[in-house]
Amino acid sequence: MKALAILSVGALVLAGAAPAAAQSKQNIAWGGSNPGGVMYYMVGAAGTIISEKLPQYNITQVTTGGSTENAKRIIKGELDMGIVYGAHVFMSQKPEGPFKSGAKGTMFRGIAKAYKGPTYFVTLPSSGIKKLADLKGKKVALGPPGSGTVFNCSNIARAAGIFDSLKPSMMTFADAGRALANGQIDALCQSSAPAAAVKELAETKGAIVLPYTSSEMKAITSKYPFYVPATMPSTTYKGVPARELPFLTVYWVAHQRVPAKAVEDILNLVYQPAIRTRLAAGHKAWKQMAPDIKNFEALGVPMHPGALAYYKSKGLK
Numbered sequence: 001m002k003a004l005a006i007l008s009v010g011a012l013v014l015a016g017a018a019p020a021a022a023q024s025k026q027n028i029a030w031g032g033s034n035p036g037g038v039m040y041y042m043v044g045a046a047g048t049i050i051s052e053k054l055p056q057y058n059i060t061q062v063t064t065g066g067s068t069e070n071a072k073r074i075i076k077g078e079l080d081m082g083i084v085y086g087a088h089v090f091m092s093q094k095p096e097g098p099f100k101s102g103a104k105g106t107m108f109r110g111i112a113k114a115y116k117g118p119t120y121f122v123t124l125p126s127s128g129i130k131k132l133a134d135l136k137g138k139k140v141a142l143g144p145p146g147s148g149t150v151f152n153c154s155n156i157a158r159a160a161g162i163f164d165s166l167k168p169s170m171m172t173f174a175d176a177g178r179a180l181a182n183g184q185i186d187a188l189c190q191s192s193a194p195a196a197a198v199k200e201l202a203e204t205k206g207a208i209v210l211p212y213t214s215s216e217m218k219a220i221t222s223k224y225p226f227y228v229p230a231t232m233p234s235t236t237y238k239g240v241p242a243r244e245l246p247f248l249t250v251y252w253v254a255h256q257r258v259p260a261k262a263v264e265d266i267l268n269l270v271y272q273p274a275i276r277t278r279l280a281a282g283h284k285a286w287k288q289m290a291p292d293i294k295n296f297e298a299l300g301v302p303m304h305p306g307a308l309a310y311y312k313s314k315g316l317k
Contacts, residue, residue: 025058026262031070031082032061034144036173038192038285039066039083039250042114045282046270053269057262066191067148067250068098074255075105081258083114085148086249086299087226093300098151109304111252111263113292115285117192118232118245119152121210122201127186132210136165138186141176149173153189155227156246159220160212173197181205192250193236194284202237209240220246251296252289254304263306271314291316 032043040063047059062079064070070082071092091097092105099105121140123129129138135157142157143149150170157163169185176188177197181204190198201207209232212220221227227246234242254263269275270289279286291311293303303311 025056026259027058027060028080028258028262029060029062029078031064031073031079033064033066033083033147034172034174035063036175036177036195036197037066037144037147037149038115038117038195038283039070041196041283042083042285045279045286048282049275049278050266050269053275054265057266065144065146065150068151069146070148071105071108072099072102072146074108074253075099075103077107077255077257079255081111081252081254084108084251084253085151086251086296087224088148088151089251089253089296089301090226090299106301107256108301109254109256109258109307110293110296110302111254111267111304111307113288113290113296114250114252115192115288116228116230116247116249117285118230118243118247119149119156119189119191119227120193120232120243120245121153121187121189122180122198123187123208123210124180124201125206125208127208129187129208129210132160132162132212132216135162135187135210137167139167139169139184141171141179141185141188142166142168143170143176143189143191144172145170149189149191152191152248155224156189156220159223160216161219177201191248192285193232199237202239207237207240209237209243209245211243212245217244217246249292249295251292256304258304258306260304260306260309263304264310265306267307267310271310 033039043061047061051059067085071084071088073079092099142153179185230247232243
């Protein structure tokens with residue numbers, strides 16, 4: 001799927017920051033991820049539908065490294081919306097972690113829970129790698145630079161006691177899939193499912209999603225309490241059994257400057273049953289879209305006024 005409305009991103013960002021009244025259309029720059037990542041396809045599917053059904057809004061898909069970059073660019077005012085890990089919304093309020101030396105993310109406003117995504121390591125059946133400990137000394141792709149995947153994979157590897165022994169590399173999801181298939185790396189780490197690169201591997205080369213032991217899972221959730229154990233079903237990837245993995249909630253967020261009417265109009269559209277079906281056809285993760293108001297506000301910032309207006313009108317507030 002190609003990036004939507006391939007215009008000058010810089011021009012769109014500036015347009016997004018301009019007063020809505022000065023434009024015939026409201027330009028909204030929406031950050032997803034690199035091709036091959038879940039967020040890329042989610043934003044691509046939603047942006048296409050919104051621009052088609054609500055022509056007063058010009059949704060532009062902005063290719064980014066993923067959650068970390070989306071969060072930082074919203075803070076800087078370079079994006080209007082983004083798909084962002086709940087952990088990043090929380091950390092940006094301190095600020096700590098990837099946001100330690102920057103401005104606080106006080107401008108974040110919640111629109112909806114996008115999905116809950118697992119973090120997991122993938123290898124090939126021929127690799128001989130059967131468990132996380134087998135990754136020690138191996139070449140492992142941790143995700144694109146600036147991505148939430150690198151954040152998650154690094155956290156998980158540290159908690160599991162294997163991070164310092166890895167030979168890490170940073171590459172896009174699609175490149176990591178090709179590198180693993182070609183024997184250039186031993187494994188890749190992925191956040192969210194299903195991911196296009198892993199799906200292709202499972203259907204062509206076969207794929208192994210490494211299991212977590214109970215002690216590894218306990219170490220992960222103790223060190224990083226924003227991860228919660230949950231099961232990735234066996235239907236996710238061909239030939240891959242159900243796995244208990246550490247999951248993280250991912251949110252659809254907006255900059256506070258986005259007009260309330262725009263957010264309310266968009267939610268009125270995307271929650272329609274027929275539109276939800278189209279969104280899920282674009283990527284299965286959209287099936288999980290939900291208000292999740294209480295959990296989002298616990299991260300330290302409020303829901304967007306337009307989102308609250310919509311949810312209140314539907315009896316969800």
